[in-house]
Each structure stands twice: as C-alpha cells, then as structure tokens.
Amino acid sequence: MIKTTSSLRDILGAASNTYSSEYLQSLDIVRGAELTPTVTPAEPGVVNIDTATDNTGSQQGNITNGGLTDDLTPTIGGHIDSAEGLAIRIFINTQYAGTAVVGANGDWSFTPGQPLEINHEYIFQTVIKDPGGDSLLISLPYTIYTVPTDYDVVIDRPVIDAATDNAGTIVGEVYFGGASDDTTPTFHGSADANAVVRIYDGATLLGSVQANGSGAWSFTPLTPLSGDGTHNITVRASLGNSGQEATSDTFEYILDTRGPGSLAITGAYDDVGSVTGNVPDGGVTDDKLLKLSGTAEADSIVTIHLSVNGGEYSANYMTIADSNGYWTLTMGSNPYPSTQGTMVFTATATDAVGNTSTSASYxxxxxxxxxxxxxVPDAPTIAVYYDDVGPVQGYSVSGGTTDDNTPTLNGLAAAGGVVKIYEGGMLLGSTLVENNGGWRFTPSALGNGSHVFTATVTDTVGHTSAQSGAFVINVYTADTTAPDAPVISNYYDDVGATQGYDGNGGTTDDTTPTLNGLAEANSVVRVYEGGTLLGSTIANSSGGWSFTPSTLGGGIHTFTATATDAAGNISAHSGDFAINVQASAPCVSGEFTETFNDAAAAAFCEGGVFHLEHFDISVNSSGTPCSTVRPGICNGAMVLSKDASVTLNMDHPLSWISFEVSHLVTKGEIIAAYLDENGKVLHQDVYGNVGGTTMSYVATGGEHIASVQLTAVAPMIQWWEDPSPKYIIVDNITGHYASDCSGDTFSAAAFSQMLTEDSHTIELTDGMQDKLQLTLNDILSEAHPNLFVGDGNQQLAITGDKGDVVELKVEDLSHNEWQDVGQVVTGGIQYEIYQHAASSVELLVQHGVELHQVA
Known part of the structure; x- marks a missing residue:
C-alpha cells in the first residue's frame, strides 16, 4: 500500500500567506526572527518542478506527476530564466531534502541523497526567495509513488487476432463473431514480448501461456469449451514482477456443434407418363428423374444419396437450402439402367461449420x-423352382443349386393373365395363369452356370405389368471330364550355400525341397514318389501349387502328381520329375599339385573349357591365333601367349594356392586375380620379371579361393628381340583345400581369428559341424550397439553351417539367461535374436545354427 502525506502548502496553512518563525528557520532562508516574508505561489515556468526521471529498472525515463517509479533516488529538475547561481531549496513531504543551484542555462536538477521508501507517496516541492523582494516562491506539488522493482512497467493491451478451427471437415481461421464446431480451438494474438497471457472464457480462466520474444502467443484449451453459443474470450497480460496487467477487447467465438436441424425429404414430383404429381414415401412412379423437395437448416448444403435395389446402383446429388430453409432438386441423371426397382433417397445437410445431419429415408x-x-397389373412373382433330377429333388428358392437342367419355375400373377419368362433380355416362353393365380414354366435345357430369370404378366385387356424381381438358379450337371495332368515345374532349395530354384534332374543338399507346379484351378494335387503318396495340396485360383515333402534320404527321387477336380475326376499322372538329394557333400581336405605331366596336349581357343583333376580351365581369351600345340597345355605345363586370359575354377574352395611362372620377357607381365565363390576379387598380383618366380596367395578372414584368373599382358617382346611369339609358362600349381574334414570346437581364445574384417560377425562357415564355446564377457568384449537392429543394445552376430553349435556358459540353467526374442533378416541372412535377461546385449545366430545354454 502506498502511504500519502500533505503538501508543504497544506502544512503552512491554506489560509495563511506567511511562514511561521520556526519554518523560516528550517527553510534556512532568513537569519532574523523579525523577517516574515509572504508566501507566494510560483508562476508557471518560474519555480515549478518540470520533470522527474526514473533511472533504474526495465521502465526508465520520465515520471509523470502522480506517476509510479521503482527508482528510489529519482532525479527532479526544472528551468528558471535569468537565475544563474540561485539556490533552490528542495522539500520532500515538507521535509527539507537539499539544495540545487541554477546553472548558467537556467536548468537545475536534484537527486535525493537518501533512497526513498517503497510503496510511499512522495510530494516534491521547491522554495526560493524572490530576488526582487522578500517573498518566498514555492512550487506546485510534484507527486510520485514508489513501487517495487519493475512494478512501474507499462503493459500494452493484448490483442486476440483469431481462433484456428482444427476439428471437423471445415477448418481454418475463425475471426471475431465467427462460428466453429471446434470445442478446443487455438486462440492466437499479440502482447508485450515475453508477457504472461491469461485466457478467460467470460470469468472462467482457461489457462495461460507466455508470449514469445516478438510478442506472439497462441493457446489451445485443455478442457473443451462448454455449451453451444457465444463465448466471450478475453486475455489479460502481465510482465515481469509488475503488479499491473492489461486486458484485451472481448473476442466473440460462437460454438456450434449441433447438426443442422429440420432436415427432411418432403416430396418427390413425377412429371412423366399419364400419371403425374407428387409421389409419397413408399409410392410408385415411372419417372426415373424425380424432382425432390424438402427442408433443412437455412443456407446449409444438402446432399441427396440415391440407393437402388439395396445398393446395386447409387448416386449423389447436391443443392443448397435457401434462407428460409427450403430446397428442391431435379435429378439430372440416374445410374440405374432398368425401369423397375426400389429407389431409396436420404438427405445429408452440412452447415457452415461442417456439422452434419441425416434425414429419414424416402x-x-x-x-x-x-x-x-x-x-396396370402388379408384377408377377417367381416363388420357387422344382428339381426332379438326381438324388436330391424338390422345391428350392432363388439362389439354389441344382443338377436339373430343366427346372420348373413356379409363381403367382393376376388370374387369367399371360406370364412371359425372360433370361436377361431373351424371352424363353410364356404360360397361362390359372384361376387361383398360380403359374409354372419349364425352360429348355440350360447350360451349366448361373441363370437369372424375370417375368411379366399381361392381363386380359392388354395391360402389361412391370418385370418381377430377379430369380437365380445355379445349374451344375454331372462333370465326368478329368482335368489335364498337372505339371511339376521346378523345386526350391533353401538349405546350404547354394539356394534357389532348380529344374528336373537338379542336385540339392536340401532334404525337404519344395516342389512347384501348375494344375487345374482349385483342384487337389496329390504328389507321389513311385507308387507312394507323399501328400497333397490345393492349387490356387490361378492353378499354381507348392508341396514340401517330408525329409528325403540321399539319392535320386522321382516324383509325379495328379489333380482331382471338384467333381472328383482324377487326372493322369504328370511327367517324372527327378531330384538328386545329396544331404552332405563329400569332404575334401589336404592339398594337391597339378604338374600337367599327365594332361593331354591341347590348344587354348576362346570359350574352351578343359577339365583337370582338381580344377577346370576356362579360356577367356586365347591371345595369338590358337594352334594345335601352343598356347595351351603341352610339354608338362600350361602355356600362355600374349593377351591370353584363362580362369582356373577349383573343384573345392582353397585356403591358399601357389604356382610357378617362367619365361617372362622384359616388360612382359602376368596378372593373377584371386576370386571367392561369389566372384569377388580377394587379391590381385602383377609379376613382371624375366626370371622364374613363384606366385602365391593365402586367403584370410574366413574367405576362400574359388577361382584364379591369369592374364598375360602385352608387350611380351621388344622391337630388337626375336619377333617370333613369346610365351609365359605356368607349372606346378599347388592348392590347399579350405576344409580339414573334421568338426572343430572353438573357445574364446580363437575369437579374434574368427571375427570378420568389420569385427561384427563370428564366421563358422567351413562345411563342417563346428562348436563354439562363449561366455557373456566374451560377447561383451566384441559387441557394438545397433549393428543389426536399432534398439540401442550391444550386438554380435554368428554365421555358420546348419548343425553348427554355439554353447553359451550361464550361471544357472533354470533361469534361462538368454531368451529368444524374435528374428531379423539383415545382409540377406536370417538370424534368431537371443537377448541376455540381465544386460543390454544381444547375440544374433544364423538360422540353422543351434544355440545351447550350458552350466
């Protein structure tokens, strides 16, 4: 609370013009008790306080007379013409506070020496002695109110610009007085930068938000606005520690969540044929393009939906209700091709804010x-048909299935009339209606399939009715034709290093290969090996089928298949389809040396292939024209001429290879490229000396050498040399097979040697049944986060052959420390994911590799 006080003039006495002796002494203006000068109000501009200045806080500058300030040492000042050196006595709340001296330019200023108190009223006045007489000139009061820091900040009125409708079909900005169906619209506007903005619905506080540095703010109520109608939204802004706040103008927001009322279809006008006028709900018309009318909310959009025969055909039409809520619409088109049917109309109205309502049907x-x-007589009805063929006979209704291709139709119509029966647009025949209204008709023999019948009746005076409703009979006479023999097209191998589709006579290490083929659509395919039925499957609607047999033993298996159709007819057997199953390939170990001493002489011609005991030689380029002797195999060696290129394809992968090279001339070169099973180049060497040498390469990181490409590079001779052809001789090719034909048990000590180059995968793949023994610490030492699955866990992967075993040492077998949490396919390999229950580490094990937890 601000404390107030009296002015100096009040204390001196409103009715007196003179100072008392003690006040004169306190003013320190005169020294003699006998002098009693008169007190004269100051003339404007003579001795008045002109300014008060706030020099602290966020709101600084001029303090108006009667204004607020958080500056407890404000500076007051003024101007007196021609009064240089004149002493001005300053009083605050009638207490002498100090003296200011008028400067040469007539300006003077004063700042209190002692800070003022907070939350007080302070009246500043000045007193001077009139230089031309004995009068004391006293200024008018200049009042300021002290407040806490920043409580003098002036707050601008905040503004609500608009509300954003985010709900329903119609969204966007809603301005003052606008309507919306959004109960939680986003209000937005402007205020002082960083001001706290409180939003009110009437007197109810909806919430608050802080304006940004530019003064922009937006707010979405957490609690929906309550009740349709006008909501008077205001915002109040405050800033910093100021006790002040400013209130915006009222923003009228009209909430409308109710669908348009008064919606109805009231009429349908028929202007076609001999009978015209309004057609009531449930009435009959021959006008396919009716003029509809009805009521709705004023200015709402009215959509008419037409459904014919329960949705068999449909259409939509649109119009707008007038300002009185009436609407009319003439159908511009009708999708229904027939002249008979049931048309059901419904209306949907959408108001300006997107609320909708739906009428009753018409x-x-x-x-x-x-x-x-x-x-005109009523349309006849087809009630039932009678089946008198086969083991199942009697009456059936529309949609039934029969083996009688001449079923008898039965129905009702106007007595004495003539009923005509149609299939589609074709007249099948007619029959006379009996006196009791019953009629029956038997068509000529019908083909297999679905038949749709309708009927009309013509009365005795020639009036013909509308068509009856459709009546469906499904005719299926006995099927005695066997389907064509099925075909076994291929099989699929999903085991081992070589996977995929293969044809008749193929070899596989998959003991459960999947057979694929074609047969009659939806037929049952039975698969045989010899005379033994292995199982069956069902062909799909396109005739495709697949079948996976139980585990097959090694050797050649010959399969056939038959197809059985829905009528039970069985086809002949398919042609034989043979698969050579080699469940486990023979193991090859040790090393070999090819000396060419036992190889027959042969010339290298481009495209040629030569089979040796341990590898094949494919000729990529023969170099100089091929002859019967050289280049090629002769004299116990392999001979390459200029620009010749050959590939040595190994019968089994190698871990290393070496061979002798001789007869390289000056500047002649031989390039050796070493490739893996996928054709990737593992390493490449270039040799170019004239003496003999041995070329070799050792595969690392679990990789194997599948082939070696040798290329003789020009020039092979110099111009001064003998121009006759020169050759490179390759001899004594020695290779070491990658397998040692025995399964190994690996412990953690072999970890670093088994990791791939990226240190993310342990590779056991070597064609043998290996065992790897690991602990949690072994895995943690090499695991890295998010290597294969982005879940934040440490991960390591193991690949290997089917049947390889990974043993994980655990503390307690009963607690199942490693849990199978799913599968993932990455890099073309399917893994099982095992997660440790007590730590964020995952081990990915290739599908087919077994994982055992051991104590």
Whole structure:
C-alpha cells in the first residue's frame, strides 16, 4: 500500500500567506526572527518542478506527476530564466531534502541523497526567495509513488487476432463473431514480448501461456469449451514482477456443434407418363428423374444419396437450402439402367461449420412406363423352382443349386393373365395363369452356370405389368471330364550355400525341397514318389501349387502328381520329375599339385573349357591365333601367349594356392586375380620379371579361393628381340583345400581369428559341424550397439553351417539367461535374436545354427 502525506502548502496553512518563525528557520532562508516574508505561489515556468526521471529498472525515463517509479533516488529538475547561481531549496513531504543551484542555462536538477521508501507517496516541492523582494516562491506539488522493482512497467493491451478451427471437415481461421464446431480451438494474438497471457472464457480462466520474444502467443484449451453459443474470450497480460496487467477487447467465438436441424425429404414430383404429381414415401412412379423437395437448416448444403435395389446402383446429388430453409432438386441423371426397382433417397445437410445431419429415408418404387397407372397389373412373382433330377429333388428358392437342367419355375400373377419368362433380355416362353393365380414354366435345357430369370404378366385387356424381381438358379450337371495332368515345374532349395530354384534332374543338399507346379484351378494335387503318396495340396485360383515333402534320404527321387477336380475326376499322372538329394557333400581336405605331366596336349581357343583333376580351365581369351600345340597345355605345363586370359575354377574352395611362372620377357607381365565363390576379387598380383618366380596367395578372414584368373599382358617382346611369339609358362600349381574334414570346437581364445574384417560377425562357415564355446564377457568384449537392429543394445552376430553349435556358459540353467526374442533378416541372412535377461546385449545366430545354454 502506498502511504500519502500533505503538501508543504497544506502544512503552512491554506489560509495563511506567511511562514511561521520556526519554518523560516528550517527553510534556512532568513537569519532574523523579525523577517516574515509572504508566501507566494510560483508562476508557471518560474519555480515549478518540470520533470522527474526514473533511472533504474526495465521502465526508465520520465515520471509523470502522480506517476509510479521503482527508482528510489529519482532525479527532479526544472528551468528558471535569468537565475544563474540561485539556490533552490528542495522539500520532500515538507521535509527539507537539499539544495540545487541554477546553472548558467537556467536548468537545475536534484537527486535525493537518501533512497526513498517503497510503496510511499512522495510530494516534491521547491522554495526560493524572490530576488526582487522578500517573498518566498514555492512550487506546485510534484507527486510520485514508489513501487517495487519493475512494478512501474507499462503493459500494452493484448490483442486476440483469431481462433484456428482444427476439428471437423471445415477448418481454418475463425475471426471475431465467427462460428466453429471446434470445442478446443487455438486462440492466437499479440502482447508485450515475453508477457504472461491469461485466457478467460467470460470469468472462467482457461489457462495461460507466455508470449514469445516478438510478442506472439497462441493457446489451445485443455478442457473443451462448454455449451453451444457465444463465448466471450478475453486475455489479460502481465510482465515481469509488475503488479499491473492489461486486458484485451472481448473476442466473440460462437460454438456450434449441433447438426443442422429440420432436415427432411418432403416430396418427390413425377412429371412423366399419364400419371403425374407428387409421389409419397413408399409410392410408385415411372419417372426415373424425380424432382425432390424438402427442408433443412437455412443456407446449409444438402446432399441427396440415391440407393437402388439395396445398393446395386447409387448416386449423389447436391443443392443448397435457401434462407428460409427450403430446397428442391431435379435429378439430372440416374445410374440405374432398368425401369423397375426400389429407389431409396436420404438427405445429408452440412452447415457452415461442417456439422452434419441425416434425414429419414424416402422410398419410391420405380416401374415401367405408365405402369404406375392403377389399371396396370402388379408384377408377377417367381416363388420357387422344382428339381426332379438326381438324388436330391424338390422345391428350392432363388439362389439354389441344382443338377436339373430343366427346372420348373413356379409363381403367382393376376388370374387369367399371360406370364412371359425372360433370361436377361431373351424371352424363353410364356404360360397361362390359372384361376387361383398360380403359374409354372419349364425352360429348355440350360447350360451349366448361373441363370437369372424375370417375368411379366399381361392381363386380359392388354395391360402389361412391370418385370418381377430377379430369380437365380445355379445349374451344375454331372462333370465326368478329368482335368489335364498337372505339371511339376521346378523345386526350391533353401538349405546350404547354394539356394534357389532348380529344374528336373537338379542336385540339392536340401532334404525337404519344395516342389512347384501348375494344375487345374482349385483342384487337389496329390504328389507321389513311385507308387507312394507323399501328400497333397490345393492349387490356387490361378492353378499354381507348392508341396514340401517330408525329409528325403540321399539319392535320386522321382516324383509325379495328379489333380482331382471338384467333381472328383482324377487326372493322369504328370511327367517324372527327378531330384538328386545329396544331404552332405563329400569332404575334401589336404592339398594337391597339378604338374600337367599327365594332361593331354591341347590348344587354348576362346570359350574352351578343359577339365583337370582338381580344377577346370576356362579360356577367356586365347591371345595369338590358337594352334594345335601352343598356347595351351603341352610339354608338362600350361602355356600362355600374349593377351591370353584363362580362369582356373577349383573343384573345392582353397585356403591358399601357389604356382610357378617362367619365361617372362622384359616388360612382359602376368596378372593373377584371386576370386571367392561369389566372384569377388580377394587379391590381385602383377609379376613382371624375366626370371622364374613363384606366385602365391593365402586367403584370410574366413574367405576362400574359388577361382584364379591369369592374364598375360602385352608387350611380351621388344622391337630388337626375336619377333617370333613369346610365351609365359605356368607349372606346378599347388592348392590347399579350405576344409580339414573334421568338426572343430572353438573357445574364446580363437575369437579374434574368427571375427570378420568389420569385427561384427563370428564366421563358422567351413562345411563342417563346428562348436563354439562363449561366455557373456566374451560377447561383451566384441559387441557394438545397433549393428543389426536399432534398439540401442550391444550386438554380435554368428554365421555358420546348419548343425553348427554355439554353447553359451550361464550361471544357472533354470533361469534361462538368454531368451529368444524374435528374428531379423539383415545382409540377406536370417538370424534368431537371443537377448541376455540381465544386460543390454544381444547375440544374433544364423538360422540353422543351434544355440545351447550350458552350466
């Protein structure tokens, strides 16, 4: 609370012009008790306080008379013409506070020596002695109010610009007085930078938000606005520690969440044929393009939906209700091709804010031209048909299935009339209606399939009814034709290093290969090996089928298949399809040396292939024209001429290879490229000396050498040398097979040698049944986060052959420390994911490799 006090003039006495002696002494203006000068109000501009200045806080500058300040030592000042050197006595709340001296330019200023107190009223006045007399000139009061720091900040009125509608079908900005169906719109506007903005719905506080550095703010209520109608939204802004706040103008937001009312279809006008006028709900018309009318909320959008025969055909039409809420619409088109059916209309109205409502349905029965005339007979009905063929006979209704291709139709119509029966647009025949209204008709023999019948009746005076509803009979006579023999097209191998599709006569290490083929659609395919039925499967709607047998033993297996159709007819057997199953390939170990001493002489011609005991030689380029002797195999060696290129394809992968090279001339070179099973170049060497040498390469990191490409590079001779052809001789090729034909048990000590180059995968793949023994610490030492699955866990992967075993040492077998949490495919390899229960580490094990937990 601000404390107030009296002015100096009040204390001196409103009715007195003179100072008392003690006040004169306190003013320190005169020294003699006998002098009692008169007190004269100051003339404007003579001795008045002109300014007060705030020099602290965020709100600085001029303090108006009667204004607020958080500056407890504000500076006051003024101007007196021609009064240089004149002493001005300053009083604060009638207490002498100090003296200011008028400067040469007439300006003077004063700052209190002692800080003022907070939350007080302070009246500043000045007193001077009139230089021309004995009067004391006293200024008018200049009042300021002290407040806490920044409580003098002036707050600008905040503004609500608009509300954003984020709900329903119609969204966007809603301005003052606008309507919306959004109960939680986003209000936005402007205020002082960083001001705290409180949002009110009437007197209810909805919440608060802080304006950004530019003063922009937005707010979405957490609690929906309550009740349709006008909501008076205001915002109040405050800044810093200021006790002040400013309130915006009221923003009117109209909430409308109710669907448009008064929606109804009230009429359908028929202007076609001999009978015209309004067609009531449930009435009959021959007008396919009716004029509809009804009521809705004023200015709402009205959409009419037409459904014919329960949705068999449909259409939508649109119009707008007028300002009185009435609407009319003439159908511009009708998708229904027939002249008979049930048309059901419904109306949907959408108001300005997107609320919708739906009317009750309005049904009109469409008939043929002028058949809405009461004199026209009603359409006949087809009630049942009678089947008198086969083991199942009797009456059935529409949609039934029969083996009788001449079923008898039965129905009702106007007595004495003639009923005509149609299939599609074709007249099948007619029959006379009996006196009791019953009729029956038997068509000529029908083909297999679905048949749709309708009927009309013509009365005795020639009036013809509309068509009846459709009546369906499914005719399927006995099928005695066997389907064509199926075909076994290929098989699929998903085991081992070589996987994929292969054809008749192929060799596989997959003991459960999947057979694939073609047969009659939806037939049952039975697969045989010899005379033994292995199983069956069902061909899909396109005739494709697949079948996976139980585990097959090694050797050649010959399969056939038959197809059985829905009628039970069985086809002949397919052609034989043979698969050579080699469940485990023979193991090859040790090393070999090819000396060419036992090889027959042969010339290298491009495209040629030569089979030796341990590898094949494929000729990529023969170099100089091929002859019967050289280049090629002769004299116990392999001979390459200029620009010749050959590939040595090993019968089994090698871990290392070496061979002797001789007869390289000056500047002649031989390039040796070493490739793996996928054709990737593992290493490449270039040799170019004239003497003999041995070329060799040792595969590392679990890689194997599958082939070696040798290329003789020009020039092979110099111009001064003998121009006759020169050759490179390759001899004594020695290779070491990658397998040692025995399964190994690896412990953690072999870890670093088994890791791939990226140190992310342990590779056991060597064609043998290996065992790897690991602990949690072994895995943690090499695991890295998110290597294969982005879940934040440490991960390591193990690949190997089917049947390889990984043993994980655990503390307690009963607690199942490593848990199978799913599968993942990465890098073309399917892994099982095992997660440690007590740490964020995952071990990925290739599908087919077994994982055992051991104590």
């Amino acid at each position: 049904t009109v029965n469409l008939v043929g031209s002028n058949e809405d005339n009461p004199s």
